[in-house]
Amino acid sequence: MATSASSSLSKAVKQQYMDLPQGDQVQAMYVWIDGTGEGLRCKTRTLDSEPKTIDDLPEWNFDGSSTYQSEGSNSDMYLIPVAMFRDPFRKDPNKLVLCEVLKYNRKPAETNLRLPCKRIMGMVDNQHPWFGMEQEYTILGVDGHPYGWPSNGFPGPQGPYYCGVGADKAYGRDIVEAHYRACLYAGVQICGTNAEVMPAQWEFQVGPCEGINMGDHLWVARFILHRVCEDFGVVASFDPKPIPGNWNGAGCHTNFSTKEMREDDGLKFIEEAIEKLSKRHHYHIRAYDPKGGLDNARRLTGHHETSNINEFSAGVANRGASIRIPRAVGQDKKGYFEDRRPSANCDPYAVTEALIRTCLLSESGEEPEEYKN
């Protein structure tokens, strides 16, 4: 059976319970990134009144030994609320609360990449860095096989599926539709969706977001996707190459611009940024998936509209390059550029931080610079 047992529990019964009034009490679901740097965890607490801002949300803690984050003998870790969204599952006044994780000694957990990202973003506020990330993903059944694929074979070759319509082209659109609405309700900056080249593969775009918001909004959009898929009884995978062979991988193309790039003649700043990126390819590859490049190695082959992981390239309207300058930007001589290297399972905090460090702080070499204070 491709869908989970849970998804056959009666939704009518559930709805009757969800319709019960809850008085003044509010459910706040705290969400955080676990020790894998890819997985999300969540737990809920009752609050006595609706939090109006992030400052109304108390710090919390959790057992890090159960999330690959600490040892059992010293396992308390802290949850620090950083971004609040409306809860599309429990609805108003309930909240989703994205959190940073601190270790027992209040230092950031290994996979808390938000803290360093925020510091870097703070250094370049005045340049108004905007990001847009194109999150690709594959829907799998609980059997681990792409949803809608024949259980003991393959669909017809790629070609008809990208932006397709029809039951023989689009597999699992309900999830995409539900996710889109849930994100809009929650306040996530979702700006579009499309069916992707591989059947059961989809994409949504989040942005434009300034600075630290990119990471916050993308992680919340991912959480919402996992939760929506759970309700439908299927699984969302951000694996960069779920099926080997002549099937597309999944990336997270990242669009980037500064105020300067967006203004007249911004193209020269775009070209300068690309020049800097071309000299720091390996540093970025290491930042662009949670395994320092190992995951992306399965995806960035130079085929299937990817660049080769070992080479840096850039070009106007070139989808086989590491960096693509959209044709319209080439014509208007201003706008943004697209880094096509990040993996679908990248940490957006790591990706956006790397772009700032290289392009705006002009760093070079294999290691990030340490800025005191």
Next chain:
Amino acid sequence: MATSASSSLSKTVKQQYMELPQGDQVQAMYIWIDGTGEGLRCKTKTLDSEPKSIEDLPEWNFDGSSTYQSEGSNSDMYLIPAAMFRDPFRKDPNKLVLCEVLKYNSKPAETNLRKTCNKVMEMVENQVPWFGMEQEYTILGTDGHPFGWPSNGFPGPQGPYYCGVGADKAYGRDVVEAHYRACLYAGVQICGTNAEVMPAQWEFQVGPCEGINMGDHLWAARFILHRVCEDFGVVASFDPKPITGNWNGAGCHTNFSTKEMREDGGLTSIEESIEKLAKRHHYHIRAYDPKGGLDNARRLTGHHETSNIHEFSAGVANRGASIRIPRSVGQDKKGYFEDRRPSANCDPYAVTEALIRTCLLSEVGDEPVDYKN
């Protein structure tokens, strides 16, 4: 089939009937603990008007020979209303009424542990004892197998499930969501939920409750859970070790504090209590499950974040100890402590009474003290 026949009965048909107005008449569902000390029973009576307080609810009786509580030849037992809640199933103005059970001779039934608990709580009212209990449980199908598990095998090993999201991580969330809302509506002091380490295992927390309220609210929350699971066609199990081997058991960690412990310098008082508990380990083990420790023996192995049943230990942020002092309490030098020994199927009246007797009444030895009057 993992879900019950009942759960496939038409909920639309049922809803049509439940929407019928009921005039001034009110349905009061009387709930009590049966002869096993774990099972809950219930029956309903019609009242002519809405009861405003517990005093408006009449005493009742039932056939104890059908609940493992008396002989057939002399089977009437009394139901004495003790706590009233709004009914989340039949909704306002209907009520759930938690009751104490008395034998034919007006003495408390063997499994009526509320009576003595209430007496002990009254003795220490001025110390304002607060409790919070973390109720773990496992969702089973009607086939007795954990819900969502493959029928002829096991899920992948523990690691990804604690606080997890996704159809491959969280099994049966609908039950948890429905239960949370039902408890909020009913007026049960539910303060949070999370997915647990074993798949299909969940936890909810009730508290902070003062004195006798802890037992009342936890038993009402358990009743609501059984009733919600019944609606979905699955079963809630409080067995402390439902699956043998490398799978977590289910406990009911009990958090405790007095006014003194919560005030500045309260850590001294916490440490004194732990010292007293260290000397009375076996008395507590006997109070912490309905079989005098036999149930917990399957769970408290020293592995899977439990302490060993034969040894008492305490430590800051140590989940392998009998008593854990949360890290923040160690830092603030005041707060509460967590007794991790109680089994998921414990009687909260017995647990809270034992903590008061040892920590506040400074009792020692294997037997509780008999206080006259």
